[in-house]
Amino acid sequence: METLNVYATRLLEKSEYFTPGHRACQGCAEALAVRLVAKALGNNVIVGSATGCMEIISSPLPFTNWKVPWLHVAFENAAAVLSGAEAGYRALVRKGKRPEKGTVFLAMGGDGATTDIGFQALSGALERGHNFLYVCYDNEAYMNTGIQRSSSTPFGASTTTSPAGKIHFGQRTWKKNMAEIVVAHNVPYVATACSSYPFDLMEKVQKAARTPGPAYVHILSVCPTGWRIAPNKAIWIGRLAVETGVFPLYEVVDGKYRITHEVGELKPVEDYLRPQGRFRHLTPDMIKHIQDRVSAEYAKLEAKTRL
Amino acid sequence: MGKRVGVEVSIAAADAVGMANVDVVAAYPITPQTHIVEHLSDLVANGKLDAEFIPVESEHSAMSVCCGSSALGARTFTCTSSQGLALMNEIVFIAASMRLPIVMILANRSLSGPLSIWNDHTDVMSVRDCGWIQVFTETGQEVFDHVMWAFRVAEDRQVSLPVIINMDGFILTHVIEPIEFWDSAMVKQYLPDFSPINVLNPDHPTTVGGFGMPGIYTEAKVAQNEALVKSKPHILKAWQELGAVTGRYYQPVETYKIDGAETVFLSMGSTGDTVAMAVDELRAQGKPAGLIKLRLWRPFPFEELRLAARGVKRLIIIDRAVSYGGPGGPVASEIRSAFYGEKEMPVVTNFICGLAGRDVTPEDYIAIYSKSEKMAQGQVRQEDYVFYGVRE
Numbered sequence: 001m002e003t004l005n006v007y008a009t010r011l012l013e014k015s016e017y018f019t020p021g022h023r024a025c026q027g028c029a030e031a032l033a034v035r036l037v038a039k040a041l042g043n044n045v046i047v048g049s050a051t052g053c054m055e056i057i058s059s060p061l062p063f064t065n066w067k068v069p070w071l072h073v074a075f076e077n078a079a080a081v082l083s084g085a086e087a088g089y090r091a092l093v094r095k096g097k098r099p100e101k102g103t104v105f106l107a108m109g110g111d112g113a114t115t116d117i118g119f120q121a122l123s124g125a126l127e128r129g130h131n132f133l134y135v136c137y138d139n140e141a142y143m144n145t146g147i148q149r150s151s152s153t154p155f156g157a158s159t160t161t162s163p164a165g166k167i168h169f170g171q172r173t174w175k176k177n178m179a180e181i182v183v184a185h186n187v188p189y190v191a192t193a194c195s196s197y198p199f200d201l202m203e204k205v206q207k208a209a210r211t212p213g214p215a216y217v218h219i220l221s222v223c224p225t226g227w228r229i230a231p232n233k234a235i236w237i238g239r240l241a242v243e244t245g246v247f248p249l250y251e252v253v254d255g256k257y258r259i260t261h262e263v264g265e266l267k268p269v270e271d272y273l274r275p276q277g278r279f280r281h282l283t284p285d286m287i288k289h290i291q292d293r294v295s296a297e298y299a300k301l302e303a304k305t306r307l
Numbered sequence: 308m309g310k311r312v313g314v315e316v317s318i319a320a321a322d323a324v325g326m327a328n329v330d331v332v333a334a335y336p337i338t339p340q341t342h343i344v345e346h347l348s349d350l351v352a353n354g355k356l357d358a359e360f361i362p363v364e365s366e367h368s369a370m371s372v373c374c375g376s377s378a379l380g381a382r383t384f385t386c387t388s389s390q391g392l393a394l395m396n397e398i399v400f401i402a403a404s405m406r407l408p409i410v411m412i413l414a415n416r417s418l419s420g421p422l423s424i425w426n427d428h429t430d431v432m433s434v435r436d437c438g439w440i441q442v443f444t445e446t447g448q449e450v451f452d453h454v455m456w457a458f459r460v461a462e463d464r465q466v467s468l469p470v471i472i473n474m475d476g477f478i479l480t481h482v483i484e485p486i487e488f489w490d491s492a493m494v495k496q497y498l499p500d501f502s503p504i505n506v507l508n509p510d511h512p513t514t515v516g517g518f519g520m521p522g523i524y525t526e527a528k529v530a531q532n533e534a535l536v537k538s539k540p541h542i543l544k545a546w547q548e549l550g551a552v553t554g555r556y557y558q559p560v561e562t563y564k565i566d567g568a569e570t571v572f573l574s575m576g577s578t579g580d581t582v583a584m585a586v587d588e589l590r591a592q593g594k595p596a597g598l599i600k601l602r603l604w605r606p607f608p609f610e611e612l613r614l615a616a617r618g619v620k621r622l623i624i625i626d627r628a629v630s631y632g633g634p635g636g637p638v639a640s641e642i643r644s645a646f647y648g649e650k651e652m653p654v655v656t657n658f659i660c661g662l663a664g665r666d667v668t669p670e671d672y673i674a675i676y677s678k679s680e681k682m683a684q685g686q687v688r689q690e691d692y693v694f695y696g697v698r699e
Binding site: 070084086089092094095103124128 | 331358359364365367371375377378379380381401405507508513514515516517518519523527
C-alpha cells in the first residue's frame, strides 16, 4: 500500500466532513484520524461522539466542525446512543416512515470512553449485534482533562495520575488490549489503525462500514501534548509505534487475523520510547522489560495470523 | 368506544404503549417495572407490535438508546424504577436538555439503602429538577390514558420534552383493575404520527448536543426552563382533548370534597384513593376535611393549586420521600413555597409516611388529621415534620 501512496492520494475523496477550524492542539494526530475517518465514510453517515477532546474541539455551541449529522449525549454511552439511532432507523425504514439509504452509524470515543467508562455500553452494543461501527481514538490517557492515566495508558508512561516518582515509575499496568476484547465478542470486523498510515486507516474504516453488524476500529492517535513530544513529531512517533511492534496494524475478519502492514524486522522499542517525554524516566531495565513484553505480544499476534 | 377489561395494570400500560405504535423500546428489567417490559417484548415477539425492542445491559444504556432513537425521529419508550432511575440519572437530565420527547413510565419504588423493592416516591423525587414533564397517576385507567397523553404532549412540536408517568410500584403495577382500553379509532383521533422538527438525517446535517461555554450555558438553560413552563397550555389542551375522546377529564390539580373544607390533605399517586376514604369518614364525623390531589408535578401547577386551596386553613402534605436534614418532605417544601407571600397562607403540616410499601390505611390518615390539628394550634415551622407510623 505504501508504494501506491502517490497514486492513492488522487483517489481520495476531496470533501472534508470534519472541517478545519476546530480547536485541537497543534499536531494532534487524533483530530487527523477523525478527519480521515470522516473522509473515508463520506456524507451518508450519522456520527455519535462520546465526551472528550474530539467532542470539545468540534462542537462549541453555536459552532460545529461537522458537515454530517453529529450527536453527543455523554461520556460513557456513545455506543448505546448510536445503537439507539441505528435501531430507530431500522424501525422507521421497516415501517415505511423513512427511506432506506444505507446510512452508516458511527460511534466514536477516546480510550477513556472506550476502554474504561464506556466499556459496558460498548460491550452491550456489540453483543446485541447492531449494524454500526465503533471507532476508538486511543491517545493513551485522559488528555481532555489533563493527561490522567486510563486502562489504555502503556506500562511505564508518566501521566498526571500515574506520575513517575521516587518510588513508582509511572503507569504500573499493561495497556488493556481493547481490540482483542472486541474480537472476543465475535464481531465480524475488528482492526487496528494509526493516523500515520492514512490509507490503511481509511481502507479499514470503509471495510468496517461495509460490514453488516458491529465493526470496531482501534486507532492509535498520537497526542503531542500528553506524550510530551513536539507537535511536528506526531506522525513520526505513530510510525515508530508500528515499526517497533508496540502497536501492530492488523485486522480480524470473521475471526481471521491478518497483519495489514508488515514491518519486517521490528525496530527496538527503545526507538519509540526515548523520544517521548512521558517515558523519559525509564531505566534500561524497564525498557528491557517492555521490550520483552512487546516481543512476546507480537509473537502471539503473528501466531494468530497463522491459524 | 373502547372495551372494558379486567387486566393487570402493567399489562394494560404495555398494551397502551403498543397501541401508540411505538418504534423503539429500550429497557432493562427492574422490579416492579418488569411486567411492562415483559409484555412489550411479548407484543414484539408475536408480531403484534412492529418495534425494535432493545434489551440493553443497563438502565444507563436504556436512556442512552432512547436518546439516540428519539434524536433519529423514532417514537421511543422506556420504563424503569428506583435504582434503575438512579443509574440512568445522568442521561435523564441530558434527554430533557436535548428536548427529546421520550416517554418513560416510572414504577415508583424506594431507593437503596437498605435495599427495598417496595413503593414510595423517593425515586422520582431524586429527579425533581431533571427538566421532564412529570405526572402522577392514581388508577390503572389513568395509567393507560396517560400513556397516550404522554406521547401526545411530548411530541407536540410546541413542547418537545420528555415525559415521566409515575405509577406506584406494586400498588398499581401488580394490581388487576377494570380498564377501558381505547380502540384504534380513538388512538388515531387523539395521537398523531411523530413528526419532529429536527432529526438526524444526512440530507440535512445538524449538530446535536454541542458543549456550552459560560457565554451560552445560561441562555440554554433559560430556554429549557421556558420550554417546560410554556408546555402547560399544551398539557391542558391534551387533557381536554383526551376528555373529548374518552369522557375522562383530567386536571393538573384535582380535588375531593373541597367545598367547605378547612383542613385538607394533599397527596400524589395511588394514595389519593385511600385518603379519600379517610375524608369520607372525617366528613361523616362532621369534620371539615378535604383532599387535593396533585397530578401534575412538573411544570408545577402554581395557579391551579392556589385556586384549589382557596379558603383552606390547614394543609396536610403527605410526603412519601425524605429530604434528609432539610424541610422534611420534598412535596411539602414545594407547597410551602407555592403559598409563600400569598395573602391567605394555609398552615402547612407535613407527614412523611408510606415509605417502602409501609401500609397507610384510612384510619392512619384520620389519625394524621387529628395530629395535624393539634400541631396547627401552635406555630408550625418549616422544619416541623412528622414521620408517621414509626415503630417504637
